[in-house]
Amino acid sequence: EAGVAQSPRYKIIEKRQSVAFWCNPISGHATLYWYQQILGQGPKLLIQFQNNGVVDDSQLPKDRFSAERLKGVDSTLKIQPAKLEDSAVYLCASSLDYQLAEFYEQYFGPGTRLTVT
């Protein structure tokens, strides 16, 4: 079974520039998550989708971050404009259906390591 795909794997940008990350979840997974993981910390949930609807975006800095999952499959996360403190690994994860506890296991992609200079 193919895992969660993410691209790019690495990105270096200057502050105030824009960047976009792409994620393709495991086939058949209804729930998709974007996390931010700063060095030395645990992943922080930015946004969660159920199919193409947003379930939770309470920790997404909406003034600069946006995300979409238009067809309920792959997703993009955008930062515009980037700040130095956005330097982190951005992880995408998917699960079958977050409403079913036994299927709640999340499978992560390899992440995109963003450096903002």
Place this chain on the structure above:
Amino acid sequence: RKEVEQDPGPFNVPEGATVAFNCTYSNSASQSFFWYRQDCRKEPKLLMSVYSSGNEDGRFTAQLNRASQYISLLIRDSKLSDSATYLCVVTFLTGGFKTIFGAGTRLFVKA
């Protein structure tokens, strides 16, 4: 107080040792609990779900204590390959849906 707190690390143990990690959570309505493992510069991977009755998978045992609001992970007969960061994950299903990861506990197993 953080919603999910883990033992501060790192833990440095010799091969063959038994090591235990604790994780406390603040929301009594927490629904699901997991331990994830994260190797250096890699993505987190599910290690174990944590069930109310406790569960064991080989050398790993996970337990849940809802009354005291903590979960634990016990690793017996530690191997060098167990060296990683162990992340406690708690889901809250009230007041909106949230998934919270702990900051992780780093384990070093030495020969």
